[in-house]
Amino acid sequence: MTVIDFNGIQLPNIGIGTWHMGSDHRRFQIERDTIQTGIEHGATVIDTAEMYGNGDSEILVGNAIAPYNRQQLFLISKFYPQHALEPSLSQALTASLARLQTTYLDLYLYHWRGEAPLNQTVAELQALQASGKIRHWGVSNFDLADMQELLDQPGGKTVFANEDLYNLGERGIEYSLIPWQNQRQIPLIAYSPIDAGDSRHHNLATNPTVQTLASKYRVTPYQILLAWTVRNQQTLAIPQTSNPDHMLENIVAGNLTLAADDLAALDQVFPKPNRKEPLAVI
Ligand SMILES: NC(=O)c1ccc[n+]([C@@H]2O[C@H](COP(=O)([O-])OP(=O)(O)OC[C@H]3O[C@@H](n4cnc5c(N)ncnc54)[C@H](OP(=O)(O)O)[C@@H]3O)[C@@H](O)[C@H]2O)c1
Incomplete structure (x- = not known):
């Protein structure tokens, strides 16, 4: 894990995704342990949403972070498009904060764009920012x-x-969105960075080139995929895992630098986009 300048804030380049976590009571303990392993090894950015398990993920995260200094964490949650206007927005935030057992979010994201007029949602998010209940919006x-x-x-x-969505198999946003954001210093958070939770599945981890590089660097294919996703020192990736050993591997992958000829070898198999592609989402 490496610390990067993320829009003026020092953050680790590997955070913690939590989709599909928190709902199975038999797995609650291991999921909590996994998140805590991450925090204790520097993965202090945690990504959740009111949508995930209808709040179960936020409850899990709230439980996992309770022993830690809140100020050392960077908590991200997201609101549904149908909550993008007041009074629903404040109500959604209040409920998320309660489940997370905290008084503020570091970043509150509009999960995907709905029908609400953008200018109104922005104004209301800025009002929440002014209230101190969210540090940033995105x-x-x-x-x-x-x-x-x-x-x-x-x-x-x-x-x-x-x-x-951004991983070796889904590079469409490299064509115009990433350069445009870079010019304006709006950083990217890469979700599904190893493609494993993506129903579109490119079987990246079993790709022979990825496997050859894994052998060369003496890491796992998943670590190659993560190192690739964060290779530019500007992107924060949020892999999800319920396995403490995988969490440690993912954090270490943030320190791995792939050589230029190895990046070129990956480009051969997973070419850069040469035209605008529709945004990939899951
Ligand atoms: N904003 C959005 O609309 C949006 C959409 C999708 C996802 N997200 C966020 O992004 C996060 C990550 O995306 P994702 O969950 O779709 O997919 P992902 O992180 O690409 O893949 C998750 C899968 O990878 C496995 N895995 C993780 N680390 C591994 C390792 N070191 N070795 C082997 N397997 C490993 C996990 O299984 P194990 O438990 O066995 O490790 C899990 O099945 C989500 O949890 C969520 O927070 C956001």
């Missing part, structure tokens, strides 16, 4: 046109980050 599953429209709204330029 978006998720926004494509280039959405981002351009967002930045045209009053206050839109204060967006902190965009969280999108």
Whole structure:
């Protein structure tokens, strides 16, 4: 795990995803242990959402973070599009904070774009920011046109980050969205960074080139995939795992630098996009 400058804040390049966690009581303890293993080894960014398990993920995260210094954590949650306007927005936030047993979020994301007028949602998020209940606001599953429209709204330029699907098998956003965000210093949070939770599945971990590199660097294929996702020192990846050993492997992968010729070998198998592609989402 390496610390990067993420929109002016020092954050680890590997965080903790929590989709599909918290709902199975038999797995609650191991999931809690896994999150705590991550925190204790520097993965202090935790990504959850009101959607995940209808709040179960937030309850798990709240339980896991309870022993730790809240100020050393960077908590991300997300609201449904149908909660993108007041009074629903404040109600959704209040419920998320209660489940997380905290008084503020570090980052509150619009989970995906719905029908609400963007200018109104931005104004209301800024009001929540002013209240201190959220430190920053951002978006998720926004494509280039959405981002351009967002930045045209009053206050839109204060967006902190965009969280999108990004892994070796899904490189579409490299064509125009990532360069556009980089020019404006709006960082990317890469979800499904190892593709394993993605129903689109590219079987990345069993790809022969990925496996050859795993042998060369003496790491697992998943670590190659994660190192690739965070290779530019600007992206924060949020892999999900319920296995403490995998958590440790993922954190270590954030320190791995792939050589230029190895990146080129991966480009051969998983080419960069040469035209605009529709935003990939799951
Ligand atoms: N904003 C959005 O719309 C959105 C959408 C999707 C996801 N997300 C966020 O992104 C997070 C990650 O995405 P994801 O859950 O779809 O997929 P992912 O992180 O790419 O893959 C998760 C899968 O990978 C396995 N895994 C993780 N580390 C491993 C390792 N070192 N070795 C072997 N297997 C490993 C996990 O199983 P084990 O438990 O066995 O390790 C799990 O089945 C989510 O949890 C969520 O927080 C956000």
